[in-house]
Amino acid sequence: MNANATASQASVSESNRSRILQHLYHNGISSRAQIAKALELTPAAITKITARLLEAGVISETGDLEGSKNRRSIGLKLDTAQFHVVGVKFARSLVEVGLFDLAGRRISLEDLPTVSEDTIPATLATIHEHVNRLIASDDAIVAVGIAVPGPYLQDQGRTAVVSSMTSWRSVNFLAEFGEAFPVPVFIEQDARAGALAQYLFDRDSTCENLAYYLIGEGVGLGVIDNGRLIDGSQGAATEIGHISIDVHGIPCDCGNVGCLERYCSAVAIHQRLLDTDIVPDAGSMTHTEACRALFAAADAGDGRAAALIHEVGRYAGYGCVTILNAYNPARIVVGDIVSEAGQPLLDAIHEVVAERAIPDIADETTIAISPLPTDATVTGAAAVAITQFLEHPSVFFDDV
């Protein structure tokens, strides 16, 4: 089952370059001899690959590790503070741009003005201008990562369905941004980007079987199975938001019926609020504002608000049961706007999981609210770029 066995020579070389970089990323300063031993690579391959990485400035030499004059005992280092990446998060009405280093430390973050159907072209222009300005002012930036709503078709560069703001569907992210900047650009579905961020940066989530369950303007999912993101053939796997929980239920723009995101997204919550007076001025609010007003009302003791959160939480719980049966992760991290409801939401999810999941599986699964801020997806966008930097170094440096 190991595709390496038939991989071409070029991809084997790139794979070994990547293994060396990842070794340095995860293990810190190491000598050539230590790397050679850990990865069972030839001294010749190590010498060749590290020489190119040094020449390209990707890694640097530190002092002698073992007190000898042997070149193979000199320390090699990947300085995570030396390289920066830009992360751009698109939701439907929200766009955020952040600057991060390779360890995921945030250097800056900016929210762009709220987007409506009419302002998409202006928003795209603002992103071009903003990212170009960041890159012009910071030589350390090596890549841009972009997180977009799914189902995102990797090869085509388009989101196949955007339930609540269909104009996004006409944006080809690959055509718009693929070559837009002087550094490489990588685009990934938002929840999958969030899963990479949890995997790389959240100390509690560094397990090899991790799901990031994004409940925001849309509902999305990214799953890391045995240390690897589940992709699908077009990069459109793990589209939990469009998995039906009721084949006789509410029709969705995607063509399916009873899609999960029709019941527990921020958009669905906002719609429900418009039919009640729990949040009287919901009609003039953004989806995020409306959700936050609901959560505040519940915190203030409004029983109807608490009941609506419980109902939404039960639907989120049905989604969790599907995630358990579909992916059997060891940990599910719930993030994005709706997760701000906090413990009452988590309680409703746990209630449904206790009722409906297979006990042997539920007992071994942790479900938690993301400890990263709600803007985890922008960190995820950075994680997409960082993962590419570590896995495909030759993309970043012509002479590697």
Next chain:
Amino acid sequence: MNANATASQASVSESNRSRILQHLYHNGISSRAQIAKALELTPAAITKITARLLEAGVISETGDLEGSKNRRSIGLKLDTAQFHVVGVKFARSLVEVGLFDLAGRRISLEDLPTVSEDTIPATLATIHEHVNRLIASDDAIVAVGIAVPGPYLQDQGRTAVVSSMTSWRSVNFLAEFGEAFPVPVFIEQDARAGALAQYLFDRDSTCENLAYYLIGEGVGLGVIDNGRLIDGSQGAATEIGHISIDVHGIPCDCGNVGCLERYCSAVAIHQRLLDTDIVPDAGSMTHTEACRALFAAADAGDGRAAALIHEVGRYAGYGCVTILNAYNPARIVVGDIVSEAGQPLLDAIHEVVAERAIPDIADETTIAISPLPTDATVTGAAAVAITQFLEHPSVFFDDV
């Protein structure tokens, strides 16, 4: 994301052994120099690993490949006919035992007597006796692969839920068979075993993103994503049979409500037949016999039979839409008993997929009835053993 970067030395060595074996399995006779070049391993590592594999008799030397006397140009070979594996398939009422070589060629196949709740202990005894007799009579047998209904908990050795024959739940397959034979035993969920068989042996399915959709006494799924089986943390991922398609639907033994297998398994079909007189003597038939009688009635022009198959096919189609959104495979292969309904079933599946799947994704997905015989799962059981042989050679030979 590459776990290799932090793998222990022992697992790196085993990984390189496996890469060499897989190279020989997929590419045929190769010299040490060719392997070293293809895998970028050190000549020392190649010499050491191949010496051990030769000593253990796993591989053999053929003539000189390049007309020189150089030892590194002598051909090395993994003879797939030289090693045999036993495959055992458990369904609920069906047990099959087959003998295969490493290329998946079937040498023999035997169906054991139909199992009922009362005869499980006798069936287990028969399997012990049968497999031991096979091993005693054939020195080439290196492993036993066992395929069991899911959700199968790899670490515990138990199936967590068996809807229609609950006594199986009390069988601990690992305790019963883990050490039962003089060769290593590997146990895997049935549909996942079927996916491995399609991947290894079906020329049409050698794509890297493949789903095997088992619609038999239970409903199961195995998914290969980018060449690797999706496992989950307990080996219980891809349990499509227990994913709800209707959270307000029919309760299932697993605790969930509206589980897919309640609507389109052979057991569900049999239940439906008992409520009609389409197959008058359905009450005295096994699930398989009842399904086959239904399919024969439809073939003979019975409109009610055709309507029932269409209805079941639509439910199978809802499952396919979930598979597309959950895993985005390039190919879905439908197998096991219910797939014997053939084209009318496939037509109903395609009808639902055309209505409900995201068009950009549906357009890029092939859905086909398995070209392997209905007993593909027993071939799958063999594929489980063969995959282990190629991935973990040291398990098979003490001196490797």
